[in-house]
Amino acid sequence: MKVLRQLFPFSLVVNRQLKVLTWGDSLCKVTPEVCRRGTDLSQLVRLERPHSTEVTRDFLLSCRRQGQIWRLNTSQLNLRGQVVVLPKERIFLAFTPVLSSLQQLEQLGLDLGDLGVLDNSIEFLMQAQLQEVAMADSTRLRQVLQSKNAELTRQRLELETAQEIAQLGSFEGPADGPYVFSRNLYRLLGLSAQSQIDLSDLLALYAPLTDQFNLASLLQGGTFDVQLGEVWHRWTVYRANDRISGTVQDISLQKHSENQLLQAKLTAERANQAKSDFLAMMSHEIRTPMNGVLGLTELLLNSVTEPELRDMLDLIRQSGQSLLVILNDILDYSRIESGQMPVELREVQLQPLLSNLMQLLSPQAERQGVGLELRMDRDLPAWVRTDPTRLQQVISNLVGNAIKFTHQGKVVCRVSHRDSLLQISVQDTGIGIAPEHLARLFQPFVQAEASTTRRYGGTGLGLSICQRLCRMLGGDIAVESVPGQGSCFRFWVAAPPAQAPGPSLCKPVADLNFAADLRILVAEDNLVNRRVLMGMLGRLGLSATVVENGRLGLCECQKQGFDLMILDVEMPEMDGLELIRRVRAGEGGVPNRDAYIVSLTAQARERDQEGCLEAGANGFLSKPVSLSQLQQALRPLARG
Amino acid sequence: MLGMVNQAVEDMARSLGGESLWLKIAEGAGLDPEVGLLRMESYPDELTYALVGSASQVLSLSPDQVLEEFGKHWILYTGENGYGQLLKGAGQDLKTFIGNLDLLHGKVESLIPGTRCPRFSSQELGPNCLRLIYRSHRKGLGALVSGLLKGLGERFGTPVSVQILDPEEDCQAFEICWEQAP
Numbered sequence: 001m002k003v004l005r006q007l008f009p010f011s012l013v014v015n016r017q018l019k020v021l022t023w024g025d026s027l028c029k030v031t032p033e034v035c036r037r038g039t040d041l042s043q044l045v046r047l048e049r050p051h052s053t054e055v056t057r058d059f060l061l062s063c064r065r066q067g068q069i070w071r072l073n074t075s076q077l078n079l080r081g082q083v084v085v086l087p088k089e090r091i092f093l094a095f096t097p098v099l100s101s102l103q104q105l106e107q108l109g110l111d112l113g114d115l116g117v118l119d120n121s122i123e124f125l126m127q128a129q130l131q132e133v134a135m136a137d138s139t140r141l142r143q144v145l146q147s148k149n150a151e152l153t154r155q156r157l158e159l160e161t162a163q164e165i166a167q168l169g170s171f172e173g174p175a176d177g178p179y180v181f182s183r184n185l186y187r188l189l190g191l192s193a194q195s196q197i198d199l200s201d202l203l204a205l206y207a208p209l210t211d212q213f214n215l216a217s218l219l220q221g222g223t224f225d226v227q228l229g230e231v232w233h234r235w236t237v238y239r240a241n242d243r244i245s246g247t248v249q250d251i252s253l254q255k256h257s258e259n260q261l262l263q264a265k266l267t268a269e270r271a272n273q274a275k276s277d278f279l280a281m282m283s284h285e286i287r288t289p290m291n292g293v294l295g296l297t298e299l300l301l302n303s304v305t306e307p308e309l310r311d312m313l314d315l316i317r318q319s320g321q322s323l324l325v326i327l328n329d330i331l332d333y334s335r336i337e338s339g340q341m342p343v344e345l346r347e348v349q350l351q352p353l354l355s356n357l358m359q360l361l362s363p364q365a366e367r368q369g370v371g372l373e374l375r376m377d378r379d380l381p382a383w384v385r386t387d388p389t390r391l392q393q394v395i396s397n398l399v400g401n402a403i404k405f406t407h408q409g410k411v412v413c414r415v416s417h418r419d420s421l422l423q424i425s426v427q428d429t430g431i432g433i434a435p436e437h438l439a440r441l442f443q444p445f446v447q448a449e450a451s452t453t454r455r456y457g458g459t460g461l462g463l464s465i466c467q468r469l470c471r472m473l474g475g476d477i478a479v480e481s482v483p484g485q486g487s488c489f490r491f492w493v494a495a496p497p498a499q500a501p502g503p504s505l506c507k508p509v510a511d512l513n514f515a516a517d518l519r520i521l522v523a524e525d526n527l528v529n530r531r532v533l534m535g536m537l538g539r540l541g542l543s544a545t546v547v548e549n550g551r552l553g554l555c556e557c558q559k560q561g562f563d564l565m566i567l568d569v570e571m572p573e574m575d576g577l578e579l580i581r582r583v584r585a586g587e588g589g590v591p592n593r594d595a596y597i598v599s600l601t602a603q604a605r606e607r608d609q610e611g612c613l614e615a616g617a618n619g620f621l622s623k624p625v626s627l628s629q630l631q632q633a634l635r636p637l638a639r640g
Numbered sequence: 641m642l643g644m645v646n647q648a649v650e651d652m653a654r655s656l657g658g659e660s661l662w663l664k665i666a667e668g669a670g671l672d673p674e675v676g677l678l679r680m681e682s683y684p685d686e687l688t689y690a691l692v693g694s695a696s697q698v699l700s701l702s703p704d705q706v707l708e709e710f711g712k713h714w715i716l717y718t719g720e721n722g723y724g725q726l727l728k729g730a731g732q733d734l735k736t737f738i739g740n741l742d743l744l745h746g747k748v749e750s751l752i753p754g755t756r757c758p759r760f761s762s763q764e765l766g767p768n769c770l771r772l773i774y775r776s777h778r779k780g781l782g783a784l785v786s787g788l789l790k791g792l793g794e795r796f797g798t799p800v801s802v803q804i805l806d807p808e809e810d811c812q813a814f815e816i817c818w819e820q821a822p
């Protein structure tokens with residue numbers, strides 16, 4: 001019995017008269033006042049289902065097979081009941097409480113332990129409570145999701161707007177698909193957003209595909225600029241961990257402006273080339289008359305004795321010479337610009353080269369009242385390998401400048417050599433250069449200040465030529481300066497130490513003698529130049545037949561034989577080269593075929609000189625011609 | 641462990657230092673603070689230890705101190721808020737409640753799949769003292785039990801002293817004494 005009561009802590013046992021005999025503990029906890037031995041069952045509980053009726057023993061026995069719902073008289077608690085007939089006509093009423101909430105348990109003053117072990121109503125109630133918690137959780141989660149979703153939507157819209165503005169579409173997915181395509185990608189490619197597409201459909205738009213741009217190459221990743229009709233698209237594809245992501249951007253505008261830039265660059269380059277050509281052309285156009293001026297001045301100086309006139313002639317010569325310097329600068333600059341400046345590396349003996357150069361420059365320094373010092377390191381190698389002409393050009397330019405801008409004090413040229421580099425610095429005590437001007441110093445056509453040009457003259461090309469020459473010789477140039485205290489230009493060029501070359505074949509250009517009966521033909525269209533040449537030949541004790549163009553020259557050849565021909569390259573009707581070729585071909589008579597021919601070129605350009613040699617000339621002279629150059633060119637014809 | 645248990649760390653952090661303190665601790669434990677903890681979700685035990693570790697760093701308390709606070713907090717706030725009726729249904733006084741602990745966890749374990757609830761048994765040591773034997777699959781949560789018990793004491797207005805006895809192979813005993821309820 002006790003076990004039964006433990007299993008059903010709300011149970012009752014009644015006798016034949018339905019008087020209470022024993023009760024479960026939990027039932028009594030709820031209704032202690034009526035829970036007494038001998039209490040009428042009807043005092044304690046009443047029947048609710050199957051229907052509320054007076055409870056009799058017979059009725060109880062009749063509904064043995066079906067459960068009933070009872071209600072405690074003292075409280076709201078309903079009990080599920082089951083009737084079991086016990087020996088001695090006793091009846092066991094197995095009640096279990098019908099709980100609708102956990103709260104009810106508390107209100108009844110009960111706890112978990114008060115319920116029967118087999119009674120699982122409490123599980124339902126707990127379940128309900130837990131479900132409530134789970135529901136609350138999921139509500140909260142839904143809210144979080146909603147707000148995250150809203151955020152995502154906002155971001156997507158933002159991205160879409162950004163893509164629209166950037167004319168860009170994107171796609172993403174595993175390498176073997178399927179891909180997600182952004183809305184703007186459809187728009188960009190003119191597809192409707194509903195259409196089901198994959199990458200190969202997109203590529204088909206660009207058909208025919210190329211070796212560079214196809215599905216396989218795309219999946220490797222990279223950047224591809226492709227054309228779709230008039231429109232340029234840039235595909236940029238990334239591949240990482242077998243996922244592909246990419247963008248397609250309309251770059252028509254970019255392409256357009258790139259094109260314009262390219263065009264502009266070409267135009268600028270062409271203009272630059274035209275400028276160089278123009279400068280070169282102009283300078284040799286000017287050199288030709290200069291040749292005349294200088295040559296004739298020299299001739300006059302030889303014959304005029306009156307001091308006043310000599311002074312004026314000297315001035316003419318000086319002006320002409322400085323004009324020539326400027327012309328040479330311009331010519332050098334345009335040669336460097338067009339990459340035609342030759343570099344001739346050979347063995348150079350440093351000491352004489354430098355001392356001679358200083359000697360040449362010292363008159364200028366003396367005139368200016370400025371000291372000029374050359375300081376050579378003691379361990380300078382005797383011979384190095386470099387281009388002596390360019391080296392001299394840089395030094396004399398820098399020293400010349402230094403003298404020009406120094407009014408008192410001195411110019412010091414220091415020479416050292418280390419690790420196959422020849423380093424030369426030219427320090428002056430001159431006016432110096434303001435820091436803001438230093439940076440632009442080596443740019444062409446720039447002098448420290450515009451006013452400098454007015455005061456000191458010059459083309460403003462010298463330093464930029466120097467810089468380019470230094471770089472061509474494997475070095476560079478740098479400058480430091482303190483305004484009012486002076487400047488120091490330092491440059492270095494590659495000049496590995498070298499062995500002295502074999503004995504020189506050159507003899508000094510001492511007076512050469514020519515046979516007075518040397519038969520000479522001069523063809524030159526320019527009257528002044530003709531005069532100059534004739535004058536110079538006269539000084540050498542020679543005379544010549546003179547013609548104005550190649551055609552007349554050829555006629556003259558057909559009449560007589562010449563030992564020497566001096567032929568201008570550029571002449572009307574038939575130019576010098578043509579004449580050389582014809583003479584060499586025998587058109588000017590057999591004897592003339594082997595005449596010694598010297599061509600005269602206005603441009604000091606190797607290109608032209610090569611042309612002359614190719615045509616068959618034995619030598620060449622570039623204008624303006626000096627007496628000694630002429631003498632030198634005619635050396636092979638000298639006597640003794 | 642079920643989110644509802646871990647949630648005590650969150651409640652504790654919020655009540656101590658507001659949202660920012662909780663964000664700091666959550667971040668330290670690698671939890672997405674926006675989603676936070678779901679009370680009916682079973683989380684790996686590592687998360688519990690990580691939360692305790694992170695809180696111990698942020699609050700400069702020892703892990704055991706955190707666990708004890710965590711336990712008290714569970715009874716007084718977390719449990720009260722979500723499972724008030726369950727707490728009430730488990731007993732109206734300390735002794736009854738402790739007596740029902742095992743029953744309660746047993747029911748919880750059978751109701752919520754994936755949980756592995758601790759086991760409890762108790763022996764009376766006199767009118768105001770008892771010995772509680774705690775068995776768990778998890779290690780190092782003794783201080784949590786002690787905090788929970790102190791929380792219960794407060795709940796019933798009968799402050800308790802809890803003495804943790806040396807742990808044994810598979811169980812740990814606590815001696816709990818309290819003042820007689822007024």
Ligand code: HEM
Nearest residue numbers: 641642723726727748755756757758776777778781785788
């Ligand atoms: C309404 C009251 C309570 C409910 C519904 C409840 C429920 C739970 C649940 C669901 C777990 C997690 C199990 C898992 O996720 O694997 C747990 C763990 C735990 N509970 Fe309770 N609990 C309650 C009260 C208490 C009390 C008063 C104590 C006091 C000693 C306690 C001691 C513990 C301990 C120590 C753990 C940690 C898990 C372990 O040790 O293995 N619980 N409880």
